[in-house]
Every structure is written in C-alpha cells, then in structure tokens.
Amino acid sequence: MVEDTTTKVYTLEEVSKQNGKSEKGTVWIIIKDNVYDVTDYLDEHPGGKETIMEFAGKDATKDFVAAGHSGDAKKELKSYKIGEIVEEERKKKTKKADNTVAVYKNDKIKDVETEDAQDSAKNRRSCISIITCGLCKFS
Numbered sequence: 840m841v842e843d844t845t846t847k848v849y850t851l852e853e854v855s856k857q858n859g860k861s862e863k864g865t866v867w868i869i870i871k872d873n874v875y876d877v878t879d880y881l882d883e884h885p886g887g888k889e890t891i892m893e894f895a896g897k898d899a900t901k902d903f904v905a906a907g908h909s910g911d912a913k914k915e916l917k918s919y920k921i922g923e924i925v926e927e928e929r930k931k932k933t934k935k936a937d938n939t940v941a942v943y944k945n946d947k948i949k950d951v952e953t954e955d956a957q958d959s960a961k962n963r964r965s966c967i968s969i970i971t972c973g974l975c976k977f978s
C-alpha cells in the first residue's frame with residue numbers, strides 16, 4: 840500500500856466552521872499555521888476543556904505559547920495535527936509588499952525587507968557618500 844504523504848491544506852474559513860457547533864461537534868484549532876483536530880483531547884486537557892473551546896475554529900498560537908506548555912505538551916499536540924493553513928493565508932512568511940515579508944520572531948510577526956530592498960538601500964547610501972565627498976573636495 841502506498842502511503843499518502845501529501846499535507847492537507849485548509850482555509851481559515853474551513854477551520855472556522857469546526858468550532859464545536861457542527862453536528863459532529865468537531866473542534867479544530869490553529870497553532871503556528873498548523874491545523875489540529877483536538878475534539879478527542881478536550882476532556883483530557885489539564886488546563887480544562889473551556890480553555891481550548893475559547894479558540895475553537897480559531898488561531899490559538901498566542902495563548903498556547905503564553906501558557907508555557909511543556910515539551911511533552913508540544914509532543915502531544917503534534918499527534919493531533921491534520922494539516923496546514925493554505926499558503927496565502929499563513930501568518931508566517933506571507934508576502935506583504937513587493938519588498939517585504941512577514942516573519943515570526945520570538946512569536947511576534949514582523950515585516951522585514953527582502954534582500955532586494957536591502958541592496959537598494961545600500962546603493963542609496965553609497966551614492967550619498969560619493970556626493971558628500973565630492974562636495975567636501977570643492978569647498
């Protein structure tokens with residue numbers, strides 16, 4: 840039998856529908872652009888069912904990280920992964936403008952300039968240096 844290794848991708852809208860209110864009562868959450876089906880974990884959660892239910896169908900990254908979960912908790916989380924968020928809707932490395940990308944740094948999202956933008960900034964700086972030196976010579 841050939842194992843299916845392709846990762847399933849979901850839109851934010853698809854995840855938002857799995858908020859525990861459907862007929863099956865399925866609960867999905869998003870942590871760092873990964874999608875987890877935690878339906879069977881709710882009653883086991885040492886932090887309580889309601890803590891997770893608050894994020895049913897939503898992104899729980901900030902609060903999951905803020906709770907300071909142990910390595911064991913992170914390992915456990917992995918076993919509930921069912922897929923990832925579609926590229927265009929991911930928070931990590933989402934192309935923002937032509938010359939910036941959003942990246943995760945210390946669990947905060949930050950826009951950084953791409954190499955092209957950094958190169959053009961360097962070129963601008965060296966042009967200014969040449970003009971300044973020229974003006975100094977003639978004064």
Ligand code: HEM
Pocket residue numbers: 868877880884885886887890891894899902903906907908909910911912915916917919
């Ligand atoms: C949805 C967001 C989540 C929040 C806000 C959250 C919050 C918390 C909090 C506040 C505690 C501390 C409970 C206490 O000390 O009384 C805790 C413990 C714990 N949580 Fe969560 N939790 C979340 C999701 C999850 C998920 C999805 C898993 C695993 C599948 C998980 C696994 C654990 C474990 C194993 C503990 C025990 C302490 C530890 O090993 O870190 N949690 N959680």
